[in-house]
Every structure is written in structure tokens, then in C-alpha cells.
Amino acid sequence: MIKTPLFLATETLTLQTILNEIADTMNASTERGTVANYIPELAAVDPNQFGISVALPTGEVFNAGCAQQLFSIQSISKVFSLTLALGKIGDAVWNKVGREPSGDPFNSIVQLEHEHGKPRNPFINAGAIAVVDSIMMGHEPKEVLAEILQFVRYIANDNSVAIDEKVALSELATGHRNASLAHFMASFGRIEHDINKLLGAYYHQCSISMSCEQLAKSGLFLVSDGVNRVTGKQIVSSQRARRINSLMLMCGHYDGSGEFAYRVGLPGKSGVGGGILAIAPGKASIAVWSPGLDTIGNSKLGTLALELLVQRTGWSVF
Structure with missing residues (x-):
């Protein structure tokens, strides 16, 4: 070509x-x-x-x-929550998640057992749940969601971006695998917040509609x-933008x-x-x-x- x-x-x-x-x-x-x-x-x-x-x-x-x-962006939102987390706690994010391709389905629990509850990267479900956990910093889900939504509106330069509540409730009702991932990580001491609150924030993040x-x-x-x-x-540094892009290429x-x-x-x-x-x-x-x-x-x-x-x-x- x-x-x-x-x-x-x-x-x-x-x-x-x-x-x-x-x-x-x-x-x-x-x-x-x-x-x-x-x-x-x-x-x-x-x-x-x-x-x-x-x-x-x-x-x-x-x-x-x-x-x-409009459609539910689902896991695309993980790029935005990772960007927000990097802005809030910097490279400490990498204490919670890795930076390697998974080679397994997005909702797999297999690697978590072998790697002591640390998700392989921030774009698989377990990794994204851990990233949201790092963003919460003791706050209630509504506060965290307001921050995530405000950030997405900011980078899109569009205040009309919203969360589809029906999709979020649909995920809450059927998200048993994600709950298992969160509990499994918690068993290794890698989750800091109440799991129900954490999952509520995670499902609503994934239900952003654009x-x-x-x-x-x-x-x-x-x-x-x-x-x-x-x-x-300036949303992030040039170095951080390149690193986010590299993760998207390897793990997106x-x-x-x-x-x-x-x-x-x-x-x-x-x-x-x-x-x-x-x-x-x-x-x-x-x-x-x-x-x-x-x-x-x-x-x-x-x-x-x-x-x-x-x-x-x-x-x-x-």
C-alpha cells in the first residue's frame, strides 16, 4: 500500500x-x-x-x-476514565493495572488468578473496574460519575453528552461476571471501595451515550x-497522549x-x-x-x- x-x-x-x-x-x-x-x-x-x-x-x-x-459507547469510555485517572493520580495507576495485552476475552477471570488479582491492562473489564476504583477516592458514585461525564463533555466540547440510564440499569441487572471480577480482585486486597458502589459507577460510565x-x-x-x-x-502531556495511543494499539x-x-x-x-x-x-x-x-x-x-x-x-x- x-x-x-x-x-x-x-x-x-x-x-x-x-x-x-x-x-x-x-x-x-x-x-x-x-x-x-x-x-x-x-x-x-x-x-x-x-x-x-x-x-x-x-x-x-x-x-x-x-x-x-446516539449509541452506548461502552468500553470506549475506558480510554476517558484512564485519561482522567492518569490526571488524578499519575503513574500510580500502574500499581493497580498492567500495560500488557491480555490475549483473553474482555471479561475473563483466568489471568487474575495467575497474576494475584492485578488486571493485565486498563481496557479489559477487570482493569477498567480497577481504574474506576482509583478515581473514586472515597467519593459517592454520583460524584464520580459527574466528574467522568464532565470530563467527556469537556474533551468532546459538547455539554449535551449524557448517560443512558436504561442501559446502565440493564447492565446492573445482568453484570454477574463483572461482579465476580470485582470480588476476585477484592480478595487480593486490590479494591478499595464498596463493590456495589464501584460497579454502579462502572456500569454508568459504560452507558455514556454519544x-x-x-x-x-x-x-x-x-x-x-x-x-x-x-x-x-491541553488535555494531557504529549508523552501521555502517545502512551495512551500505544495502549489502544496493543490492548484496545x-x-x-x-x-x-x-x-x-x-x-x-x-x-x-x-x-x-x-x-x-x-x-x-x-x-x-x-x-x-x-x-x-x-x-x-x-x-x-x-x-x-x-x-x-x-x-x-x-
Whole structure:
């Protein structure tokens, strides 16, 4: 593949044209994956939807498909809670979670037993629960959620971002595996807060609802060395932005992270709501959404769409 500048553009071929063509291809697909049926509210989502947004550091945003449709970002929120935790307690985060790929499903308990209750990375469920535990710092769930939501609104530059309460309650009712993970970590002395309160905060964090456009805008600080150039705000240091991107590349798609890096070649974080946030450093923040998942739990069409986008733009980091 020949790499091109920012994006392949001629008088007849623009970034908007590329996105329109990708959306048309995705909408025509008959193999769409399976929605996350273990969470009742997500099981009810129409799988015949696809959206894509590309936000550039200049402030330009290009959309195609259902780019304004709200969806549950689920595990994509783990990027934001990790960023917040790093801002609050710095590298002490790494006393609670590791920085290595898991190689196991996102809700696996196997490695926790072998590694004395320390999750392999902050993007698997156990790791994300531990990160929320580090953010709580003795506060009640409502206070913690207000802080997380305020941060997401800040980086997205959009005060309309909200939590879908129905999805959160749906997860609370069915989250037995996550409760097991939390209790198992607590048995090793790695959880500091009441587990019911901790899980309540975690489920509500995962139930943040955003559109592709909002999500793409929220990732702009990871495009430009920690700075959102649209707002001029320094969110994190350049070193920290690069390290968050590296974790997204290595761990952002659970035991499918290597395959995603091979096919797409960008830092990315998926969620079982069907969304993926991908970062092309120095070039763009990209959000895709299609509710149908592959067997690992990543958006089937979202992954394919990002693969096509990288082929057309040359944005791979490799």
C-alpha cells in the first residue's frame, strides 16, 4: 500500500466521497455480525445501522451514514476514565493495572488468578473496574460519575453528552461476571471501595451515550500530542497522549488487538455497543458505529470500514 498525504484528494475524490462510498458499502453488506444480546438494552438495537465520522485537527468534521445517531459507547469510555485517572493520580495507576495485552476475552477471570488479582491492562473489564476504583477516592458514585461525564463533555466540547440510564440499569441487572471480577480482585486486597458502589459507577460510565460525531471530536486530543487544537486546550502531556495511543494499539480490541493492528494499523478502542474510536496521530480522530459484533466482541462492519478508510487514505501508523 502506498502511503499518501493527509488524505487522497483530487477534484473528484475527497474525504467526504471516501466516507460516502464506505457507508454505501457497509449498508449493502449482508454479514453484519451479532448485537450484544447479553445486555438486554443492547440486544434491542437495530443492527442495520452504520455511521462514520472523521474529525480533523482543523475543526472540520466529515460524516456519513448514521453519524448523528446516539449509541452506548461502552468500553470506549475506558480510554476517558484512564485519561482522567492518569490526571488524578499519575503513574500510580500502574500499581493497580498492567500495560500488557491480555490475549483473553474482555471479561475473563483466568489471568487474575495467575497474576494475584492485578488486571493485565486498563481496557479489559477487570482493569477498567480497577481504574474506576482509583478515581473514586472515597467519593459517592454520583460524584464520580459527574466528574467522568464532565470530563467527556469537556474533551468532546459538547455539554449535551449524557448517560443512558436504561442501559446502565440493564447492565446492573445482568453484570454477574463483572461482579465476580470485582470480588476476585477484592480478595487480593486490590479494591478499595464498596463493590456495589464501584460497579454502579462502572456500569454508568459504560452507558455514556454519544454519536459518531461527538465521539470523533472527543478523540482529537489524542491526535495532536495531547492538545485539542480546535479548542486550544491541553488535555494531557504529549508523552501521555502517545502512551495512551500505544495502549489502544496493543490492548484496545481485547484478544483481537493484534488482528486490528494488522488490518487497520491505528490505535483504537472498541465497545460492545458497536462503536470504535480510532486515532490517526497528527491526522484525524475517527469514530465508526455498527451494532453487530464479531465473535470477539468488536464491531464487524466498523472494523471493515476502518480497514477500507486506511487503504484509501494511507493513515496507517506502519
